[in-house]
Amino acid sequence: MTRIAIVGVAGRMGRTLVNAVQQDDGATLAGGIVEPGSSLVGADIGELAGVGKLGVTAVDSLEAIADDIEVLIDFTTPQVTLANLAFCAEHGKRIVIGTTGLNDEELAELDAFRDRVPMVFAANMSVGVNLTLKLLETAAKALGDEGYDIEVIEAHHRHKVDAPSGTALKMGEVVAESLGRSLKEHGVFERVGQCGPRDPKEIGFATVRAGDIVGEHTVMFATEGERIEITHKASSRMTFAKGAVRAARWVADQGIGRFSMQDVLGLD
Ligand SMILES: NC(=O)C1=CN([C@@H]2O[C@H](COP(=O)(O)OP(=O)(O)OC[C@H]3O[C@@H](n4cnc5c(N)ncnc54)[C@H](OP(=O)(O)O)[C@@H]3O)[C@@H](O)[C@H]2O)C=CC1
Numbered sequence: 001m002t003r004i005a006i007v008g009v010a011g012r013m014g015r016t017l018v019n020a021v022q023q024d025d026g027a028t029l030a031g032g033i034v035e036p037g038s039s040l041v042g043a044d045i046g047e048l049a050g051v052g053k054l055g056v057t058a059v060d061s062l063e064a065i066a067d068d069i070e071v072l073i074d075f076t077t078p079q080v081t082l083a084n085l086a087f088c089a090e091h092g093k094r095i096v097i098g099t100t101g102l103n104d105e106e107l108a109e110l111d112a113f114r115d116r117v118p119m120v121f122a123a124n125m126s127v128g129v130n131l132t133l134k135l136l137e138t139a140a141k142a143l144g145d146e147g148y149d150i151e152v153i154e155a156h157h158r159h160k161v162d163a164p165s166g167t168a169l170k171m172g173e174v175v176a177e178s179l180g181r182s183l184k185e186h187g188v189f190e191r192v193g194q195c196g197p198r199d200p201k202e203i204g205f206a207t208v209r210a211g212d213i214v215g216e217h218t219v220m221f222a223t224e225g226e227r228i229e230i231t232h233k234a235s236s237r238m239t240f241a242k243g244a245v246r247a248a249r250w251v252a253d254q255g256i257g258r259f260s261m262q263d264v265l266g267l268d
């Protein structure tokens, strides 16, 4: 049984993860961490998640439960995730990271832990999105240099704080890499006013934030006369949570290194 602690256990993903661990025969809940000073310290994390009392109470310090846990699952914020990586390095723990919105410096900081911590880091833990990444590679190689314009469109709930989504950026990176382009050079994240005609090598991004949309991503390949759209729509956070628990069980058997969801799913 993989002993898992969920950081950000009171959040949208945190509560869903409690559910997912409960449903998994190979994993057990060893802890739940809330923000320091939170009024939820001491609350039963099963009750927090709406699955009934589990006898595991929320704490606001990982140190307090360090001996009980094997793998952290972290869906929080970039700064909290980096602090948790330092904790893992110090205490010999493993981590599954779903947090998005890291800037370049934060990504470099995270990457530096690849030599100290066994970690899975993925902007999207769903099987469907990770398969979609493979489809995008094929589509980009076939169409990208044939006069097809490439645009990435994503939609999420009104509470999401980062844009474009981590998944949209990953999709853009996969497409760019497949075409030998750099997303830094060719990514276009804003169009407003007299912005001129489209550069054929652009990879454009558009973001929708509305209501309770769980997560939708489309990559469009459009030319004169036709367009192809590859779309993934998540209708439940359980798809991400189940993927994260699968990753936690997988990384429990890995040595130090940075892994992706493609590694977990054997899609590489
Ligand atoms: N990779 C994937 O498959 C997916 C990734 N995500 C990403 O996961 C992240 C979280 O998303 P979501 O669950 O919707 O966001 P929420 O805001 O609902 O959850 C984040 C939680 O982290 C808590 N938190 C903040 N600081 C700390 C701390 N120091 N210690 C412990 N907990 C802390 C917050 O508490 P408080 O509310 O008190 O601040 C909050 O409960 C985002 O980056 C999102 O993009 C989301 C879905 C899927």
Ligand SMILES: O=C(O)C1=N[C@H](C(=O)O)C[C@H](O)C1
Residues within 6 Å of the ligand: 100, 123, 124, 156, 160, 164, 165, 166, 167, 168, 214, 215, 216
């Ligand atoms: O914040 C979310 O909700 C989600 N975030 C991830 C992202 O930024 O790609 C994954 C998923 O789409 C839901």
